[in-house]
Amino acid sequence: MQDDILSIAGLSKTYASGFQALKNVDLQIMRGEIFALLGPNGAGKTTLISIVCGIVTPSAGRVLVDGHDIAAAWRAARSLIGLVPQELTTDAFETVWNTVSFSRGLFGKPAAPAHIEKVLKDLSLWDKKDNQIRTLSGGMKRRLLIAKALSHEPKLLFLDEPTAGVDVTLREGMWQLVRSLRETGVTIILTTHYIDEAEDMADRIGVINKGEIILVEDKAELMRKLGKKQLTLQLAQPLGRIPGSLAAHPLELTGGGSELTYTYDAKSEHSGIAALLQDVDDAGIAFKDLQTKQSSLEDIFVSLVRERET
Numbered sequence: 001m002q003d004d005i006l007s008i009a010g011l012s013k014t015y016a017s018g019f020q021a022l023k024n025v026d027l028q029i030m031r032g033e034i035f036a037l038l039g040p041n042g043a044g045k046t047t048l049i050s051i052v053c054g055i056v057t058p059s060a061g062r063v064l065v066d067g068h069d070i071a072a073a074w075r076a077a078r079s080l081i082g083l084v085p086q087e088l089t090t091d092a093f094e095t096v097w098n099t100v101s102f103s104r105g106l107f108g109k110p111a112a113p114a115h116i117e118k119v120l121k122d123l124s125l126w127d128k129k130d131n132q133i134r135t136l137s138g139g140m141k142r143r144l145l146i147a148k149a150l151s152h153e154p155k156l157l158f159l160d161e162p163t164a165g166v167d168v169t170l171r172e173g174m175w176q177l178v179r180s181l182r183e184t185g186v187t188i189i190l191t192t193h194y195i196d197e198a199e200d201m202a203d204r205i206g207v208i209n210k211g212e213i214i215l216v217e218d219k220a221e222l223m224r225k226l227g228k229k230q231l232t233l234q235l236a237q238p239l240g241r242i243p244g245s246l247a248a249h250p251l252e253l254t255g256g257g258s259e260l261t262y263t264y265d266a267k268s269e270h271s272g273i274a275a276l277l278q279d280v281d282d283a284g285i286a287f288k289d290l291q292t293k294q295s296s297l298e299d300i301f302v303s304l305v306r307e308r309e310t
């Protein structure tokens with residue numbers, strides 16, 4: 001589609017070891033969205049990002065960045081991309097200011113001290129601008145990687161596990177920055193295994209497992225379609241087993257027999273709760289309390305990936 005800033009078609013990667021890390025991946029990223037790519041360790045997230053950024057050579061397939069083929073028009077494509085890598089890699093003795101300015105120069109962009117200053121200020125690194133990188137804390141080094149990635153004003157920003165090992169306050173600052181970047185028109189693709197972050201941040205979610213994209217969905221739609229609700233009844237007396245008269249209901253005995261848990265579709269209009277409560281009452285089961293809970297993206301993700309294993 002014309003409005004896709006990134007278009008990936010038939011992308012595969014087999015490493016020299018013979019391991020196939022990506023299998024025929026198709027993915028379209030829309031201009032201006034925040035897209036979260038979720039997947040367990042080893043799923044192929046970093047491989048996918050590395051191919052788009054030109055660090056890893058694909059075995060097959062085509063990647064267009066804002067219409068520029070990464071194979072045929074490499075420099076044009078790469079200059080549109082900012083990459084915040086998963087691994088911290090920076091030279092220890094360079095200063096913050098120099099390393100960020102140098103990054104910009106690598107993309108053939110003219111010096112822009114005002115831009116570099118803004119980036120460093122946004123990332124709370126301004127007072128460290130003359131410090132050598134080796135003197136920075138881990139969190140600062142991670143922010144420095146973001147500053148480097150933003151140095152040349154990319155249109156497409158990849159954040160590969162940006163908050164791994166970053167403390168909570170810093171994480172929040174980072175997400176603030178990501179949101180404000182999006183407001184300036186930057187498209188953001190992030191990988192994370194903090195699923196609650198994806199749940200907060202993303203417009204769309206992709207799930208990758210064993211090198212295959214198994215789902216791409218609008219976040220709200222995903223939560224609606226796959227979300228489950230649970231009703232838990234705290235019983236007055238523990239039960240040894242679920243009475244036969246309740247067999248028609250999808251119930252589980254939990255909490256060592258002290259709770260009955262009922263799972264139903266979040267989207268269905270008929271939850272079945274009224275009938276359940278009637279049947280529970282008829283069976284002479286008393287309960288002292290009840291709670292409902294909606295599944296999180298994490299529950300959905302775990303069940304999707306598990307489905308594939310079996």
Ligand SMILES: Nc1ncnc2c1ncn2[C@@H]1O[C@H](COP(=O)(O)OP(=O)(O)O)[C@@H](O)[C@H]1O
Nearest residue numbers: 015017019021040041042043044045046047048
């Ligand atoms: N250079 C490499 N050579 C061989 N196998 C690799 C190489 N890099 C990654 N892999 C393998 O490819 C798979 C996907 O890795 P990666 O893309 O880093 O996954 P993720 O980022 O989702 O954790 C893993 O099984 C990993 O061990």
Ligand SMILES: [Mg+2]
Nearest residue numbers: 045046047086
């Ligand atoms: Mg990775």
